[in-house]
Amino acid sequence: MDFGMPTLLELPDLEANAALCREQGLAFVELSMDMPEYQPDKIPAQFLRNIARDYGVYFTFHLSGFLNPCDFNDKIAAAYTQTALESIDIAKAARVPFINMHLPKSDQFTLPDKKIVLFDKYEQAFLRKLICFRDACTAAIGGANVSIGIENTRVFQETYGRTALAVLLESPVFAVTFDTGHDACSEFQQRPVIDRHSARLGHMHLHDAKDKADHLALGDGTLALAGYLDLAERHDCRVVLEVKTGQGLRQSVDWLRERRYLP
Numbered sequence: 001m002d003f004g005m006p007t008l009l010e011l012p013d014l015e016a017n018a019a020l021c022r023e024q025g026l027a028f029v030e031l032s033m034d035m036p037e038y039q040p041d042k043i044p045a046q047f048l049r050n051i052a053r054d055y056g057v058y059f060t061f062h063l064s065g066f067l068n069p070c071d072f073n074d075k076i077a078a079a080y081t082q083t084a085l086e087s088i089d090i091a092k093a094a095r096v097p098f099i100n101m102h103l104p105k106s107d108q109f110t111l112p113d114k115k116i117v118l119f120d121k122y123e124q125a126f127l128r129k130l131i132c133f134r135d136a137c138t139a140a141i142g143g144a145n146v147s148i149g150i151e152n153t154r155v156f157q158e159t160y161g162r163t164a165l166a167v168l169l170e171s172p173v174f175a176v177t178f179d180t181g182h183d184a185c186s187e188f189q190q191r192p193v194i195d196r197h198s199a200r201l202g203h204m205h206l207h208d209a210k211d212k213a214d215h216l217a218l219g220d221g222t223l224a225l226a227g228y229l230d231l232a233e234r235h236d237c238r239v240v241l242e243v244k245t246g247q248g249l250r251q252s253v254d255w256l257r258e259r260r261y262l263p
Contacts, residue, residue, distance in 0.1 A: 004028035018055040040086040045093030060098040068104035069133035119160040149177035175202035181214025205242040217248035218255040
């Protein structure tokens with residue numbers, strides 16, 4: 001297994017993240033494209049390759065959590081899709097093997113007696129946009145060594161989310177990302193969906209959780225972490241230690257070293 005780290009807000013730039021990654025003996029940094037400095041037009045492929053070479057690490061991408069290629073407004077959906085395609089082009093050129101993303105969350109109408117989820121009510125329009133996105137990404141990746149992982153969020157607990165995941169996985173370029181804390185905070189309601197598609201598991205966001213708090217350093221919560229690590233090893237997953245601070249990252253690395261998951 002390759003272990004990596006997320007982009008840390010406390011660090012000033014990409015190079016500082018790469019330096020900490022190397023210092024901790026990790027293999028990669030997952031760049032958060034929610035941040036302004038990591039938009040596709042701000043991270044040229046040669047720039048990424050140079051830093052990867054200089055620090056002996058590599059990068060994965062995490063697309064914006066707001067990415068919604070299924071928006072009912074065609075212009076908005078097209079802009080989100082174009083952002084994903086630009087990220088794929090950079091990934092191919094910079095030897096970035098994995099792009100992570102969330103499924104879009106549907107708007108809903110609250111009526112006196114029930115809630116109407118718009119992606120369910122307008123399922124055909126939703127799926128038409130999703131299939132266009134899937135096929136555009138598949139064509140853009142072609143035969144390159146790049147996969148797109150769909151990360152579990154509360155959308156996995158919705159009918160449209162489970163349908164969307166299955167539709168995307170019809171393409172070989174899509175995979176599943178298992179976020180341990182998201183599942184724990186949902187009272188493990190997302191795990192059955194992940195297990196249903198376990199053959200496509202390719203990436204893991206590992207962090208501890210307790211009650212409704214997640215993104216805790218390994219050892220600070222109540223999760224059975226060894227079971228998740230065994231699952232990641234069986235499926236040859238990359239594992240991001242998805243904590244939010246340098247202190248939490250160092251604690252998590254120490255936890256792994258004490259148990260000989262890292263040298």
